[in-house]
Structure formats: C-alpha cells, structure tokens
Amino acid sequence: MTAPxxxxxxxxxxxxxxxxxxVGSYVGLSRLLVAxxxxxxxxxxxxxxxxxxxxHWVRLGxxxxxxxxxxxxxxxxESFLGNFMFSICMLFGVAVTSALAAGVVMAAIxxxxxxxxxxxxxxxxxxxxxxxxxxxxxxxxxxxxxxAPADAGPERAPWWGYALLLGAVICEASYVVIGKRLTxxxxxxxxxxxxxxxxxxxxxxFGLWQAxxxxxxxxxxxxxxxxxFYALAASMVTVWxxxxxxxxxxxxxxxxxxxxxxxxxxxxxxxxxxxxxGGAHVAAFALAVAGLLLATWPARPPPRPRA
Numbered sequence: 001m002t003a004p005x006x007x008x009x010x011x012x013x014x015x016x017x018x019x020x021x022x023v024g025s026y027v028g029l030s031r032l033l034v035a036x037x038x039x040x041x042x043x044x045x046x047x048x049x050x051x052x053x054x055x056h057w058v059r060l061g062x063x064x065x066x067x068x069x070x071x072x073x074x075x076x077x078e079s080f081l082g083n084f085m086f087s088i089c090m091l092f093g094v095a096v097t098s099a100l101a102a103g104v105v106m107a108a109i110x111x112x113x114x115x116x117x118x119x120x121x122x123x124x125x126x127x128x129x130x131x132x133x134x135x136x137x138x139x140x141x142x143x144x145x146x147x148a149p150a151d152a153g154p155e156r157a158p159w160w161g162y163a164l165l166l167g168a169v170i171c172e173a174s175y176v177v178i179g180k181r182l183t184x185x186x187x188x189x190x191x192x193x194x195x196x197x198x199x200x201x202x203x204x205x206f207g208l209w210q211a212x213x214x215x216x217x218x219x220x221x222x223x224x225x226x227x228x229f230y231a232l233a234a235s236m237v238t239v240w241x242x243x244x245x246x247x248x249x250x251x252x253x254x255x256x257x258x259x260x261x262x263x264x265x266x267x268x269x270x271x272x273x274x275x276x277x278g279g280a281h282v283a284a285f286a287l288a289v290a291g292l293l294l295a296t297w298p299a300r301p302p303p304r305p306r307a
Contacts, residue, residue, distance in 0.1 A: 021261075
C-alpha cells in the first residue's frame with residue numbers, strides 16, 4: 001500500500017483561483033452587457049443559457065443519493081444568495097457606481113468569508129490565513145488607490161450603489177460557506193446545475209416582464225457572444241470549479257482565493273479597456289500573490305517524537 005500524500009491539493013487551488021478569475025473577468029465585462037440589457041433580463045438570459053447547457057448535469061451520478069430535506073434547503077440558499085442576489089446586487093451596483101468602487105468593496109470578500117466560516121462552520125482561522133487575508137485586502141486597496149485619480153469621485157454615484165456592492169460581498173461570502181457544507185454530500189456538477197435552475201426560477205418573472213418591452217433586434221452579434229460567455233462562465237464553469245476546490249480546502253483558506261475576483265477584473269480593464277498600469281498596480285499584484293502563497297504553502301509536518 002502506498003502512503004497517503006500530505007502535499008497541498010494543487011488541483012483544488014487551481015480550481016479555486018480559476019473560478020474567481022473567471023468571476024472577475026465577467027464582473028469587469030458586465031458593464032458592457034448592462035449597457036445593452038436591463039439587469040433582470042440580463043440575469044434571466046444568463047440563467048436560461050446555462051440551464052440549456054447543464055440540463056444533463058441534473059441527473060444523479062453513480063453512487064449519488066437523493067437530496068435530503070436539509071440539503072435542499074442549503075441548495076436554495078446557495079442559489080438565492082450566491083447566484084440570484086449576488087448577480088442582482090453586483091449588476092445594479094456596477095451599473096450606478098464604477099469599476100473602481102466595485103474593486104474597493106469586493107476586496108472585503110476574503111474577510112467576510114473567514115468571519116462567516118468562523119461563525120457558522122466553526123473553522124479556525126490560522127495565523128497564516130489571517131496574514132493572507134490582510135495581504136489580499138491590502139493589495140486590492142493599493143490597486144484601487146492607483147486607479148483613484150482617474151475616477152471622477154464618489155459623489156457621482158448614489159449611496160445605494162455602494163450598499164448594493166457591499167450586499168454582493170456578503171452574498172459571495174455566504175456562497176462560499178454554504179458551498180462548503182454542500183460539497184460533502186452532492187457532486188460539484190449537480191450543485192452547479194441545481195442552483196442555476198433555482199436562479200432561473202427566481203428571476204423568470206422579472207426577466208419576462210422586461211423581455212416583453214425589449215428590442216432584441218438592436219443587439220449585435222458581439223454582444224450576444226459576450227452574453228453566452230457570461231452565462232457559461234457565471235453559472236456553469238465557475239460554480240463547478242469552485243465546488244471542486246471546496247471539496248479539499250477549508251472555507252477560510254478558500255476565501256483567500258476570492259482575491260482573484262477584483263484582480264482579474266482589473267486585468268480585463270487594463271488589457272481590453274485600455275486602463276493604465278503602473279508601479280502601484282505591480283505592488284498590488286505582488287501582495288495578492290503573497291497572500292495566495294501564505295494561504296496555500298504546505299505547513300511543515302510536526303517533528304517525530306524521539307524514541
């Protein structure tokens with residue numbers, strides 16, 4: 001028999017980082033979609049496209065059990081908070097504030113995850129994870145300050161826009177914590193499909209209401225292509241990757257990977273929207289990488305007692 005491996009779950013770390021990087025990319029690009037679609041219609045189309053792509057994931061896999069009443073409740077709250085409410089808060093918030101405001105507020109996600117994990121999961125927050133959370137928050141703060149001169153100022157946005165972004169932070173943190181409970185009983189693919197169907201059911205009345213008075217012929221092919229990417233990334237790929245990672249990583253440690261959300265959103269701005277990139281941005285990314293290393297570097301095994 002081979003000895004068990006105690007190294008870091010590299011594939012789990014990659015899954016978590018890739019999931020949040022994709023979330024950040026569509027948060028950045030969502031400003032283009034919000035300019036073309038009403039928010040509820042956009043959310044409805046997102047969930048509908050993803051539902052068509054994931055319909056075969058709903059079936060029970062080999063060895064899977066029927067959902068218990070407790071798991072069904074968790075599935076609803078996972079979708080209501082992490083899918084439906086996060087999408088609505090994020091889309092409305094970004095629409096009336098700015099990418100800078102979204103980056104500043106989203107930097108609170110790792111701290112929110114760690115606090116909720118402590119409160120509801122009883123998971124200990126190690127000193128290294130605390131330091132990693134600090135690095136992540138500081139890195140995104142530096143990134144936001146570097147972009148601040150180009151922003152016209154907070155007075156241009158209503159206060160409730162910032163409140164919605166803060167609500168998105170709480171929803172995303174709840175999504176992480178509830179997902180940790182679900183991954184112990186349900187496969188990542190089935191979680192992804194079921195919470196997307198809940199999101200579709202929740203937003204359908206509002207989406208239909210806006211669709212009845214919307215001119216779909218005014219939308220060009222590039223916008224439709226961006227919508228398909230947004231739908232598959234937001235509802236299918238990112239959820240599956242995140243749930244895969246959560247199967248092997250404690251929620252407070254996984255929460256540090258949410259630093260990739262605002263970082264990747266900033267990269268989209270730099271690479272595709274022509275935003276400036278200077279020394280302060282380099283420092284912000286260095287802090288983000290330091291936080292990831294602190295959270296994921298394997299701890300030294302305890303010394304063996306001498307005979």
